[in-house]
Amino acid sequence: MSRRARVLPGLSLSLGVTVLYLSLVVLLPLSALFLKTAELGWERFFGVITSGWVTAAVRFTLGASLVAALLNVVVGLLIAWVLGRYTFPFARVIDAVIDLPFALPTAVAGIALSTLYAESGLLGGWLSGLGFRYPWPSWRGFAHGGWRESPIEWTVYDRISLAPLGVVIAMAFVGLPFVVRTVQPVIEDLSRDVEEAAATLGAGRFQIFRAVVLPELAPALLTGFALALARGLGEYGSVIFISGNRPDTEIASQVIIKMIEVNETGTYADATAVAVLLLAASFALLLAINLLQRAAARVHAGRAAG
Numbered sequence: 628m629s630r631r632a633r634v635l636p637g638l639s640l641s642l643g644v645t646v647l648y649l650s651l652v653v654l655l656p657l658s659a660l661f662l663k664t665a666e667l668g669w670e671r672f673f674g675v676i677t678s679g680w681v682t683a684a685v686r687f688t689l690g691a692s693l694v695a696a697l698l699n700v701v702v703g704l705l706i707a708w709v710l711g712r713y714t715f716p717f718a719r720v721i722d723a724v725i726d727l728p729f730a731l732p733t734a735v736a737g738i739a740l741s742t743l744y745a746e747s748g749l750l751g752g753w754l755s756g757l758g759f760r761y762p763w764p765s766w767r768g769f770a771h772g773g774w775r776e777s778p779i780e781w782t783v784y785d786r787i788s789l790a791p792l793g794v795v796i797a798m799a800f801v802g803l804p805f806v807v808r809t810v811q812p813v814i815e816d817l818s819r820d821v822e823e824a825a826a827t828l829g830a831g832r833f834q835i836f837r838a839v840v841l842p843e844l845a846p847a848l849l850t851g852f853a854l855a856l857a858r859g860l861g862e863y864g865s866v867i868f869i870s871g872n873r874p875d876t877e878i879a880s881q882v883i884i885k886m887i888e889v890n891e892t893g894t895y896a897d898a899t900a901v902a903v904l905l906l907a908a909s910f911a912l913l914l915a916i917n918l919l920q921r922a923a924a925r926v927h928a929g930r931a932a933g
Contacts, residue, residue, distance in 0.1 A: 733864025
């Protein structure tokens with residue numbers, strides 16, 4: 628029997644190139660991060676990641692990323708549905724705009740957002756004139772060497788820039804394409820026969836969406852949510868300008884930068900400890916979402932077989 632012709636080289640060469648590239652680009656840098664953190668020792672490591680400065684920044688980063696990811700799931704699903712199901716003028720232009728955050732430098736996005744939503748900006752000034760207000764929870768548990776009885780406090784903000792909402796908007800800006808590009812192909816491949824059959828049997832629009840469409844989109848929505856959440860956790864460029872480097876809007880990436888700057892508290896090894904914490908959080912979130920995806924896929928397969 629003649630050997631089947633292969634377009635690419637055999638397994639040995641292809642696997643070797645794959646492992647080498649991943650090692651140089653991913654594994655070695657991450658290994659160096661862990662090795663640098665190991666210089667601290669366990670006691671110093673836990674002291675850094677449990678300090679009030681770091682825990683407040685991590686909590687704020689996680690909360691803002693979660694809000695931005697949830698917002699992107701709702702809005703991203705709507706955008707993906709419009710682009711995947713309808714034909715209208717300038718659809719290709721809108722479809723191309725969705726990918727703009729991928730190509731646009733995040734620093735440019737941060738400057739644009741801060742200019743728009745600043746108190747002197749077009750939208751920021753208009754909302755301020757309308758008396759715009761919103762509450763945001765802040766972690767104030769660790770202070771002056773001790774823990775407060777009420778660690779969570781609610782603060783009312785009257786602005787977007789230099790405030791938590793501005794950080795959420797920046798994270799939503801960079802995370803939206805992940806949701807749209809994950810969900811849109813699934814929507815385009817969905818068969819409308821089942822939807823039409825359900826409508827014929829008297830099901831309403833909400834019933835069709837909840838019982839027919841949503842189960843098909845659930846794995847893709849979970850994937851888009853996980854990617855947008857992970858993107859928000861590691862964001863820096865688009866946030867640094869609109870957050871204003873304020874203590875109440877400080878994200879974990881800013882803490883890392885401050886720790887390695889001159890005249891700031893912390894060392895390079897301390898910064899790597901915070902980086903390892905973010906890496907572990909991102910990995911745990913992605914692992915949890917992957918497990919939920921597999922569970923949802925099994926449930927959906929069982930329903931289809933039944």
